[in-house]
Amino acid sequence: MAARWLARAGAGTALALLLLFNLVFTExxxxxxxLNVNLAQVTTIVIVGVGMTLVIATGGIDLSVGAVMAIAGTLAPLxxxxxxxxxxxxxxIVLPLAVAWACGYFNGWLVTRFGIQPIVATLVLFTAGRGIAQVITNGNLQTFTNPSFAWLGTGKLVGIPVQVWLMLIVVGSAAWVLARTVFGRYVVATGSSHRAAYLTGIPAARIKRHVYALCSLLAGLAGLITVAVNSSSDANLNGLGMELDAIAAxxxxxxxxxxxxxxVTGTLLGALLIQLLRYTLLAHGVPDAAGLMVEAGxxxxxxxLQKRT
Structure with a gap:
């Protein structure tokens, strides 16, 4: 029982303790x-993490989210x-998101049509996707000045950054879908047992395709936000390592x-915890390499703890 509680509520408890530590000891x-620095760092991780949560809930995983971010971010300035x-x-905004959705649907199609393991199926776009983005730009950095597009990443509404509003909308919408809709129940049922879900009439294969598509759609949104924040698009760096950050969250x-x-609220707390831990270690002079080891731990x-539940 204690292990189950820690697995579910541990992230929130640890986050509260870490906040208390910083309030007392961090100048x-x-x-x-x-606040703005930490939110800017965590927003895209949460958005991608929500999509990853849905995929993992069906028993899958998506390694291609970083590459999809690169593709979407490359298309927008063009x-x-x-x-x-x-x-x-x-x-x-619309076309890169549509392309991202198609990338995810392709992942889901490989998984459901050919029975390929998700880690292998998504490895295809993990490898090829960033290469596609680099080919589009010849591997060059794209810089631009467009205040209207940059507003997506740097603008504010009621004093709160637009990207934070987008993050909250994504988290709130996903939480509602999982808790209140048939689709949400089907997602969880498919992850519990694909065969049992299929035998009870749940379109498990279709659910998986839609979930992978949604995951990539959110990755595309994160890619656009990253480009808007930086007023530049770098196919080599946009989304690099994001799949690991999302899975960790x-x-x-x-x-x-x-x-x-x-x-998905747990994913939000997990991302905030990891980001605040990184900030805390850096603020107290701990080398980044040591911070990565703490994060891994x-x-x-x-x-x-999951194994104990």
């Missing part, structure tokens, strides 16, 4: 600048650079890596 922690006005901005947040259970602990 200048209570400042708008510190589009609003060619089409003037707000029409170009709209096209630069999901694991620390308490979602079962074996499928059959999902908590937390992930191992989260997985061990």
């Amino acid at each position: 200048h922690f209570v400042s708008l600048q510190t 589009l609003f650079g060619k089409v003037p006005g707000l029409g170009g901005i709209a096209l630069a 999901v694991a620390v947040g308490g979602t079962l890596l074996s499928g059959g259970y999902a908590s 937390i992930i191992v602990l989260a997985v061990w």
Whole structure:
């Protein structure tokens, strides 16, 4: 029982303790600048992590999210650079998201049509996707000045960054879908047992395809936010390592890596915990390499607790 509680509520408890530590021992922690820095770092991880949560809930995994971010981020500047006005901005948002959705549907198709293991199926785009993005730009950094598009990553509504609003909308929507809709129940049932779900009339294969598509759609959104924040698109760096950050947030947040259970609020807490831990270690002079080892230890602990539940 204690292990089960820790697996579900551990991230929130650890986050609260870490916040308390920083309030007492970290200089200048209570400042708008510190808040903005940490939120800017964690927003895209949470958005991608929500999609990863849905995939993992069905018993899968998606290694291609970083590459999809690169593809979406590469397409956007090309589009609003060619089409003037707000029409170009709209096209630069809608088309990359559509391409991202198609990438995810392709992943789901490989998994359900050919029975390929998800880690292998998504490895295809993990490898080829970033190469596609690099070919589109010839491996060059794309810089631009477009305040309308940059607003997606740097703008504010009621004093809160737009990207934070997007993160909250994604988390809230996903939590509602999982808790209140038939689709959400089907996602969890598919992860509990694909065969049992199929025998009870649940379209398990279709659910998986839609979940992979949603995961890539959210990765595409994260890619657009990253490009908007930086006012540049780098196919070599956009989304690099994001698949690991997202999986770590999901694991620390308490979602079962074996499928059959999902908590997007847990993923939010897991991402916040990892980001605040990184900030805390850097603020107290701990080398980044040591910080990575501490983060790895937390992930191992989260997985061990899952095994105990």
